[in-house]
Amino acid sequence: MRIFTCQSCGQLLYFENVACTRCGAALGFRPDELSLAALEAAGEGAWRPAGEGDDRLYRMCANYCEHAVCNWLVQAHDEDAFCLACRLNRTIPDLGAPGNKALWRKLEIEKRRLVYALLRLGLPVRSKGLDPAGLSFDFLADPDPRFSERGRVLTGHAEGLITLNIAEADPVMRERMRSEMDEPYRTVLGHFRHESGHYYWDRLVGDGRELDGFRALFGDETQDYGQALERHHEQGPPPDWGERFVSAYASGHPWEDWAETWAHYLHIVDTLETAEQFGLRIRPRAGAEAIAAAPDFDPYAQPDFERLIEHWLPLTFALNSLNRSMGQEHVYPFVLSPTVIEKLAFVHRVVRGASGEEASA
Numbered sequence: 001m002r003i004f005t006c007q008s009c010g011q012l013l014y015f016e017n018v019a020c021t022r023c024g025a026a027l028g029f030r031p032d033e034l035s036l037a038a039l040e041a042a043g044e045g046a047w048r049p050a051g052e053g054d055d056r057l058y059r060m061c062a063n064y065c066e067h068a069v070c071n072w073l074v075q076a077h078d079e080d081a082f083c084l085a086c087r088l089n090r091t092i093p094d095l096g097a098p099g100n101k102a103l104w105r106k107l108e109i110e111k112r113r114l115v116y117a118l119l120r121l122g123l124p125v126r127s128k129g130l131d132p133a134g135l136s137f138d139f140l141a142d143p144d145p146r147f148s149e150r151g152r153v154l155t156g157h158a159e160g161l162i163t164l165n166i167a168e169a170d171p172v173m174r175e176r177m178r179s180e181m182d183e184p185y186r187t188v189l190g191h192f193r194h195e196s197g198h199y200y201w202d203r204l205v206g207d208g209r210e211l212d213g214f215r216a217l218f219g220d221e222t223q224d225y226g227q228a229l230e231r232h233h234e235q236g237p238p239p240d241w242g243e244r245f246v247s248a249y250a251s252g253h254p255w256e257d258w259a260e261t262w263a264h265y266l267h268i269v270d271t272l273e274t275a276e277q278f279g280l281r282i283r284p285r286a287g288a289e290a291i292a293a294a295p296d297f298d299p300y301a302q303p304d305f306e307r308l309i310e311h312w313l314p315l316t317f318a319l320n321s322l323n324r325s326m327g328q329e330h331v332y333p334f335v336l337s338p339t340v341i342e343k344l345a346f347v348h349r350v351v352r353g354a355s356g357e358e359a360s361a
Helices: 062-067 100-120 171-180 188-204 211-218 225-235 254-277 305-325 338-354
Strands: 027-030 035-043 046-049 058-060 073-075 089-091 136-140 156-158 161-165
Touching (some): 027 058, 058 062, 161 188, 188 338, 211 254, 254 305, 254 338
16 A cells, blocks of 8 residues: 655545544545545535646545545546445445444445555456446345344355455454454455455456466366365365465365465555555564565566565564564464465466566566
């Protein structure tokens, strides 16, 4: 994620800010520019970027104005009331139910981080309402067992529709699920990145362009998906899963292996961008040559995958060490084997190819 600053006063801003904490300027994210802008009122509900000599006019997203769950802008000439990210929503939670709006707001923050990354990578981001091959989201709550026999809402993907149980936005519930499922890592953003991997497998791999390369690394996806996952849940991962998969769950089926690897690729490029924006340099006093790193490039535009990994591994070592000093668990509790790195390089090549850029391993 890039660093954003207020054009009115220079204050550093967070991606989800709606107002500058120093000067109070209204803020809005421009998806056409991938920038967070301080705004000046232009009349009749329109806004323009402050102090830039930019005459383009914008409106607040409807979810910005009505529910305060979004900070993205819509170009003034656009007939859609929702921003590029919010128009992906097919279903939102019942806002009349206590607590649902707060949970939905957390989901929207992380969803916009996903959309930011997809746009930075040059990947297609269109709503199913505009394109049958597009992407949409259902944010659903478990039904009240007193009035419904329907079971829990399961997070997943089907033909471009990503469903997310809004309980995942509750940190207590999410931690309980993480513990019950023996997962080292479980976040809302991780869910979004994983499920988007299933969608982009259909768009970028499943149509046949990259299928042979996929099967050579990830396996034959035509094996029965339901049976494979049932077997995984009953028997667990193979003893050597760490040598071949980025996570235990990835060993369940080639589609899950791809989705987990895709999610980790997004972890890598976005975190490396944040590190680069802050000018982070990893030069430990002990073993400096072994894990030195100083990312000075745009990870989203980097054609050489080796450069990403060269900087990623030292950065995660430092991040994990900092977390442990705060009494927390590892922020990145994963080990990337040579096989997993090869799979990540394949994802990199597919993404670069989809955006019209060449990649190198």
